[in-house]
């Protein structure tokens with residue numbers, strides 16, 4: 245199969261057109277603008293981008309991150325990284341049933 249980055253120009257334009265169409269459809273479905281839709285390659289990349297984008301884009305006084313202790317590593321590691329950049333972080337533990345234990349705060 246031909247790699248997309250080596251495909252002829254016309255094919256690349258056709259693929260880009262399909263991606264733009266998908267972007268418009270997703271935006272329309274969730275009440276966003278196409279410029280607000282970012283396609284990424286994986287769940288980990290999406291978590292990373294969302295957390296960093298939200299926290300580093302927020303006003304300093306509005307920055308606060310609360311995650312559970314059983315998040316995917318792409319969430320927990322990004323959260324810990326953001327904490328080193330000054331974002332207040334709370335990691336909420338879970339009990340034996342996997343339910344958030346809101347009595348304990350770090």
Ligand SMILES: Cc1ncc(COP(=O)(O)O)c(C=O)c1O
Pocket residue numbers: 285286287288289291316318
């Ligand atoms: C909540 C959550 N975030 C991130 C991932 C990682 O996704 P990916 O393997 O696409 O990076 C997973 C995978 O199961 C997930 O469940």
